[in-house]
Amino acid sequence: xxxxxIARINVTEPEDYQTYASQTVALAEKAGGRFLVKGxxxxxxxxxxxxxxxxxxxxxxxxxxxxxxxxxxxxxLPIAVSSSERDIVIVDGI
Numbered sequence: 154x155x156x157x158x159i160a161r162i163n164v165t166e167p168e169d170y171q172t173y174a175s176q177t178v179a180l181a182e183k184a185g186g187r188f189l190v191k192g193x194x195x196x197x198x199x200x201x202x203x204x205x206x207x208x209x210x211x212x213x214x215x216x217x218x219x220x221x222x223x224x225x226x227x228x229x230l231p232i233a234v235s236s237s238e239r240d241i242v243i244v245d246g247i
Contacts, residue, residue, distance in 0.1 A: 155246035156214040158186070158221070160207040166236035173232040180229075184220035186211045203238075210246075217243045 164170045178188055190208040211217035220226060221243070233239065 154213055156211050156217045157189075157244050157246060158207070158209040158211065158217050158241065159244055160205075160239055160241045161203040162205040162207065162240075163203045163238045164205060164236065165238060169232055169236035173229050173236065176229050177226075180223070180225050181209050181211075181220060183225075184211070184223065185216050186220055203240075214243060214245055 174191075178191070181188060186209045188207070188209050190206055192205050192207070195202065195206065209217075211220065
């Protein structure tokens with residue numbers, strides 16, 4: 154079953170965050186993922202929303218977890234953690 158990495162992000166250090174973000178597409182694609190949303194224009198219609206949303210599609214939940222836990226992603230993760238506030242979940246599709 155398809156799974157999605159869904160991230161809600163407030164970027165606090167844009168230059169540092171760009172160093173991280175510029176590497177994520179290639180790493181996700183290498184692991185079988187595909188970005189569906191990466192930033193972009195958003196319109197707030199309800200509630201409170203972060204600055205940025207990201208949705209990455211993976212073939213299944215385990216592949217998404219393997220990508221997140223991969224040495225390559227874990228190597229750049231500290232950049233994201235120090236330059237943003239984030240909520241990230243992996244959700245199975247229907």
